[in-house]
Amino acid sequence: MSAGPFARLPPPPYYVVIFSSLRTAGDQGYEQMAARMVELAAQQPGFLGAESARGADGFGITVSYWRSEEDIAAWRRHAEHRLAQQGGRARWYEHYELRVARVERAWGKAI
Amino acid sequence: MSAGPFARLPPPPYYVVIFSSLRTAGDQGYEQMAARMVELAAQQPGFLGAESARGADGFGITVSYWRSEEDIAAWRRHAEHRLAQQGGRARWYEHYELRVARVERAWGKAI
Numbered sequence: 123m124s125a126g127p128f129a130r131l132p133p134p135p136y137y138v139v140i141f142s143s144l145r146t147a148g149d150q151g152y153e154q155m156a157a158r159m160v161e162l163a164a165q166q167p168g169f170l171g172a173e174s175a176r177g178a179d180g181f182g183i184t185v186s187y188w189r190s191e192e193d194i195a196a197w198r199r200h201a202e203h204r205l206a207q208q209g210g211r212a213r214w215y216e217h218y219e220l221r222v223a224r225v226e227r228a229w230g231k232a233i
Numbered sequence: 234m235s236a237g238p239f240a241r242l243p244p245p246p247y248y249v250v251i252f253s254s255l256r257t258a259g260d261q262g263y264e265q266m267a268a269r270m271v272e273l274a275a276q277q278p279g280f281l282g283a284e285s286a287r288g289a290d291g292f293g294i295t296v297s298y299w300r301s302e303e304d305i306a307a308w309r310r311h312a313e314h315r316l317a318q319q320g321g322r323a324r325w326y327e328h329y330e331l332r333v334a335r336v337e338r339a340w341g342k343a344i
Contacts, residue, residue, distance in 0.1 A: 127292040128253060128330055138334055140249065140296055142239060142284050173253050175286040175294045181238040183286045183294040185251055211342060219239055219341035223249055223334035230330035231322060 129171025129187055134225045136170055137188045143210075143218040145180040152214045155206050162202060168193025180216075187225070194222060240282025240298055245336045247281055248299045254321075254329040256291040263325045266317050273313060279304025291327075298336070305333060 145152065163169055168189035176182030188194045197203060210218065256263065274280055279300035287293030299305045308314060321329065 126328075127255065127290070128328060134332075138251065138332070140251070140336075142286075142296075144238065173292075173294060175253075175288045175292050177286045177288065179238070181284075181286050183284060183296060185253075185294060185296075215342075217237075217239060217342065219339065221245075221249070221336050221339040223336040225251075225332050225334040228330065228332040231326075231328065 127173060127175075128230075129173050129185075131170050131187055131228065134228050136225050137191055137194055138223050138225050139186045139188070139194055140221040140223065141184045141186070141218065143182055143184075144216040145176070145182065146214060146216050147180075150213050151209070155209060155214070159203065159206055162200070163197060166193065166197050166200065169197070191222065238284060238286075239341075240284050240296075242281050242298055242339065245339050247336050248302055248305055249334050249336050250297045250299070250305055251332040251334065252295045252297070252329065253331075254293055254295075254325075255327040256287070256293065257325060257327055258291075261324050262320070266320060266325070270314065270317055273311070274308060277304065277308050277311065280308070302333070 160172065160174075163172065163186060170187040170189060172184060172186040174182065174184040188197070271283065271285075274283065274297060281298040281300060283295065283297040285293065285295040299308070
């Protein structure tokens with residue numbers, strides 16, 4: 123899973139959660155929670171990989187890849203993840219959008 | 234399309250192109266091309282919206298949303314976009330990954 127920031131994934135089909143978010147000001151425990159969620163997600167059944175970018179304006183996109191929709195649903199219900207979701211709504215995000223999609227084709231290029 | 238950095242989208246289903254990339258050093262005309270591609274994509278049939286984030290490490294994710302796979306294929310073949318793709322391979326990106334997925338569910342939250 124570590125080609126630097128890129129996820130190493132099997133051939134499609136698989137599923138993706140696209141999480142777009144705008145951070146509130148100040149850390150308020152955000153970095154620690156985010157690192158823990160990456161660590162925890164990677165331990166879940168069906169987790170395939172994740173990629174994340176956030177600009178200086180506070181807008182970020184995280185994509186996490188999963189074997190199935192059931193695996194995504196189980197991760198969404200995970201107790202520690204639910205606590206983080208509550209913190210996200212209460213403190214860390216001004217606004218966010220979540221989209222679940224089925225990846226059908228993939229290709230890439232390394233120099 | 235402007236709730237700040239968030240795309241305003243219709244209810245699913247629709248399609249998404251997830252473009253993850255690691256920039257080379259230096260601008261080399263990149264910012265001008267990127268702004269032009271955003272402008273040009275927004276004029277294409279079936280374009281629904283886009284979101285983009287890039288961190289200080291040069292790793293970025295752009296998601297663009299489309300009505301259909303045919304619309305995505307047409308945009309991929311667009312002459313000016315093809316020139317940009319060539320520049321991307323030759324100059325602007327160390328590495329990139331492209332994934333096309335069908336969005337099936339979406340939800341969000343604004344404070």
